[in-house]
Amino acid sequence: MKLSHLSLIACLFTATNAFALSSDSEQPIYIDSDSQHLDMKSNKVTFIGDVKLKQGSININADKVIVIRSPVDDTLKEIEGYGEPATFSQLTDEGKTLKGRAKELYYNVDDDQLTMLKEAVLAQDESTIQGEKITYKITSQKLTADGGQGETKKRVSTVLQPTQKQ
Numbered sequence: 001m002k003l004s005h006l007s008l009i010a011c012l013f014t015a016t017n018a019f020a021l022s023s024d025s026e027q028p029i030y031i032d033s034d035s036q037h038l039d040m041k042s043n044k045v046t047f048i049g050d051v052k053l054k055q056g057s058i059n060i061n062a063d064k065v066i067v068i069r070s071p072v073d074d075t076l077k078e079i080e081g082y083g084e085p086a087t088f089s090q091l092t093d094e095g096k097t098l099k100g101r102a103k104e105l106y107y108n109v110d111d112d113q114l115t116m117l118k119e120a121v122l123a124q125d126e127s128t129i130q131g132e133k134i135t136y137k138i139t140s141q142k143l144t145a146d147g148g149q150g151e152t153k154k155r156v157s158t159v160l161q162p163t164q165k166q
Contacts, residue, residue: 026056027055027056028055029053029054029055029067029076030053030054030055031047031051031052031053031054031065031067032050032051032052033047033048033049033050033051033052033065034048034049034050035047035048035049036048042068043068043069043070043071043074044066044067044068044069045066045067045069046064046065046066047064047065047066047067048063048064049063049064050063051063051064051065051081053065053079053081057089057090057091058088058089058090059087059088059089059090060079060081060086060087060088060105061083061086061087061088062081062082062083062086062087062105063082063083063084063086064081064082064083065079065080065081065082066078066079066080067079068080075109076109077108077109077110078106078107078108078109079105079106079107079109080104080105080106080107081104081105081106082103082104082105083103084103085101085102085103085119086101086102086103086104086105087099087100087101088100088101088105088114092124096124096125097124098122098123098124099122099123099124100114100116100120100121100122100123100134101116101119101120101121102116102117102118102119102120102121102134103117103118103119104116104117104118105117111137112137112138112139113135113136113137113138114135114136114138115133115134115135115136116133116134116135116136117132117133118132119132120132120133120134120145121134122134122136122143125161126159126161127158127159127160127161128157128158128159129143129145129156129157129158129159130145130156130157130158131145131146131147131148131154131156131157132146132147132148132153132154133145133146133148134146145158
């Protein structure tokens with residue numbers, strides 16, 4: 001599997017240092033859905049039907065969201081979103097909006113990593129990255145995009161907009 005390591009992503013995000021809004025992780029999580037299913041043994045809560053998740057400036061909209069908590073200390077471990085597509089947005093400390101969409105979203109809290117699968121798109125301002133898999137380490141601002149594998153392999157597509165002069 002050939003991975004495209006995008007050093008050019010710096011052009012996409014460094015102009016604004018796209019760190020997620022620092023206070024987001026300290027905010028409560030609000031979730032609205034058509035139904036909710038709790039599995040206390042596995043510490044999973046599944047939300048189904050027009051799911052809207054909000055935590056600070058983070059917004060996730062999906063057909064289904066699964067929230068997984070640690071059985072040891074009840075801390076949040078992972079959020080999974082599924083949709084046609086599932087979408088998310090988040091403000092950076094600089095006031096820019098980072099937006100993404102894919103059929104599957106996986107946010108690992110411990111690694112502070114967002115993994116987007118199947119028709120993934122990540123955008124800030126008018127610059128975009130598209131691929132079958134995008135992995136974004138939020139705190140360290142490291143991104144890897146992959147076009148997939150096998151006969152359905154696609155290319156990674158990047159559009160970088162020039163910086164506007166004032």
